[in-house]
Amino acid sequence: MNYFLGLDNGGTLTKAVLFNQNGEEITSSARELKMITPQEGFTERDMDELWAENIAVISDVVKSASAQGINPDDIKAVACSGHGKGLYLWGKAGKPCYNGIVSTDARAWEYPLKWQNDGTADKVFEKTYQRILASQPPSILNWFKDNKPEIIGNIEWIFEVKDYIRFRLTGEAFAEVTDYSGSGLMNIRDKCFDVDLLELYGLADLYDALPPLRRSTDLCGRITKSVSEQTGLAEGTAVAGGMFDIDACAIAMDITNGDNIAVIAGTWGIHEYISKTPVLDGTVMANTLYCMDDYYLIEESSPTSAGNLSWFADMFLEHEKSEAKARGISVYEYVTELAGSVAPNEQDIIFLPYIFGSNYNPKAKACLIGMDSHHERKHIMRAVLEGVAFCHRVHLEKLLAHRTSTNAIRLAGGAAKSDLWVQIFADIFKLPIEIIETNELGALGCAMVGAVACGVYADIESAAKNMVKIKKKVEPNAANFEMYDKKFELYEKVSKALY
Numbered sequence: 001m002n003y004f005l006g007l008d009n010g011g012t013l014t015k016a017v018l019f020n021q022n023g024e025e026i027t028s029s030a031r032e033l034k035m036i037t038p039q040e041g042f043t044e045r046d047m048d049e050l051w052a053e054n055i056a057v058i059s060d061v062v063k064s065a066s067a068q069g070i071n072p073d074d075i076k077a078v079a080c081s082g083h084g085k086g087l088y089l090w091g092k093a094g095k096p097c098y099n100g101i102v103s104t105d106a107r108a109w110e111y112p113l114k115w116q117n118d119g120t121a122d123k124v125f126e127k128t129y130q131r132i133l134a135s136q137p138p139s140i141l142n143w144f145k146d147n148k149p150e151i152i153g154n155i156e157w158i159f160e161v162k163d164y165i166r167f168r169l170t171g172e173a174f175a176e177v178t179d180y181s182g183s184g185l186m187n188i189r190d191k192c193f194d195v196d197l198l199e200l201y202g203l204a205d206l207y208d209a210l211p212p213l214r215r216s217t218d219l220c221g222r223i224t225k226s227v228s229e230q231t232g233l234a235e236g237t238a239v240a241g242g243m244f245d246i247d248a249c250a251i252a253m254d255i256t257n258g259d260n261i262a263v264i265a266g267t268w269g270i271h272e273y274i275s276k277t278p279v280l281d282g283t284v285m286a287n288t289l290y291c292m293d294d295y296y297l298i299e300e301s302s303p304t305s306a307g308n309l310s311w312f313a314d315m316f317l318e319h320e321k322s323e324a325k326a327r328g329i330s331v332y333e334y335v336t337e338l339a340g341s342v343a344p345n346e347q348d349i350i351f352l353p354y355i356f357g358s359n360y361n362p363k364a365k366a367c368l369i370g371m372d373s374h375h376e377r378k379h380i381m382r383a384v385l386e387g388v389a390f391c392h393r394v395h396l397e398k399l400l401a402h403r404t405s406t407n408a409i410r411l412a413g414g415a416a417k418s419d420l421w422v423q424i425f426a427d428i429f430k431l432p433i434e435i436i437e438t439n440e441l442g443a444l445g446c447a448m449v450g451a452v453a454c455g456v457y458a459d460i461e462s463a464a465k466n467m468v469k470i471k472k473k474v475e476p477n478a479a480n481f482e483m484y485d486k487k488f489e490l491y492e493k494v495s496k497a498l499y
Contacts, residue, residue, distance in 0.1 A: 002074065004448075007165060012033060016061045029061050031053040044099035055227075059231045080165050085133065088101070104268075104303045108134045138203060141158075163180075178216055179244040180193075244288070253436050263411050264413045267305065285395075352491075359395060385421050410433075422435065436470060
């Protein structure tokens with residue numbers, strides 16, 4: 001049996017998960033990542049600490065696998081995924097030259113607005129096929145130029161998070177196309193880096209800091225002796241290009257044709273389908289290059305999803321955490337029990353899930369609207385779950401405007417772990433929801449491209465056929481459609497009044 005290791009560095013956790021060639025999860029390890037928030041709108045992490053956590057989870061998995069009789073040589077390939085956007089800078093001194101910047105960072109919010117107003121955004125769109133975001137490298141790099149110019153002169157490589165981790169695993173610097181095609185730094189039209197595009201941002205002097213481009217399934221180096229000694233992986237183990245985490249989740253949901261739409265409800269709310277033609281009328285957030293040749297990933301996204309519930313629990317639910325711990329369940333299970341005790345028509349609080357920004361305005365704020373003295377925590381909990389789903393519907397409707405139909409929504413992320421939340425999504429979307437067998441979709445997607453990179457499967461479609469399994473399908477409850485439509489109408493009115 002062949003085995004493949006997936007590494008997934010998201011907004012809150014780093015995970016290592018080992019799968020066999022049938023897509024079955026063998027063992028895993030996860031560590032929570034520390035967020036550094038030095039001031040409003042800044043979300044960073046220590047890059048050396050991040051690397052140390054990756055070493056730790058890999059070591060855990062290798063030890064656990066060995067205890068099950070799986071030798072390091074049986075692990076045929078490693079691949080990485082991670083959050084897109086953000087910025088991880090490697091310095092000329094052979095070490096990070098600043099903290100890693102996470103995709104929820106909003107320090108550079110002024111630059112996309114400036115570029116929109118002066119016409120730069122329109123010129124950029126001709127090459128990138130996407131809107132410029134505050135959390136993308138061009139915005140953040142311009143913030144450095146204006147606020148910390150000494151950092152700019154020290155940059156050797158401009159990385160996305162998973163490309164940084166792969167660099168540490170192999171010692172070889174590459175830019176994998178799915179990630180960089182979502183960074184704003186790449187000419188999607190011509191599928192290359194483009195100094196003229198960088199010039200539009202005022203960043204042409206950083207062209208040589210962009211690593212060579214590679215595909216997801218390309219061999220992009222091998223595990224070094226040093227990493228082997230630290231982790232137990234065999235020296236020389238193949239390392240594939242890997243993917244932007246939204247691509248990894250998509251292929252792990254068997255998004256290998258245009259039949260279904262993938263929705264990821266994690267730190268970010270991601271909505272995506274694949275097409276051989278991009279959407280160029282400006283009505284969707286982004287077109288990026290997919291991990292399958294000749295396909296574009298059509299995307300709508302914002303940092304407005306399940307991360308709001310995590311924040312809410314950390315801020316306000318100490319009592320519920322204690323109660324959950326005493327019962328041996330997670331606080332999120334406890335929350336969904338509370339929310340489930342309220343019928344959909346028994347509360348009309350509107351929650352705007354904008355703790356980390358919005359899909360309308362990067363400076364918009366979260367809020368609860370419509371509370372009075374009869375409301376209890378259970379009503380607020382249901383409002384949070386519904387508010388997140390409403391924001392997902394805003395994005396979904398933009399994608400559906402470009403499709404005649406879709407068979408189902410394939411849902412992943414934190415929301416997919418809650419039966420109640422899945423039903424809320426189905427009722428608000430008015431579409432069936434399908435859930436994949438594994439909870440670790442990003443890592444499974446990595447394992448799949450690792451299997452292709454080392455030749456176990458010929459291509460991603462073959463890997464998906466053998467490694468992806470549907471766990472369950474949830475049908476929408478038509479009795480709730482009219483009620484949720486009225487709530488959604490109110491949600492949109494409140495959103496537009498406050499952004």
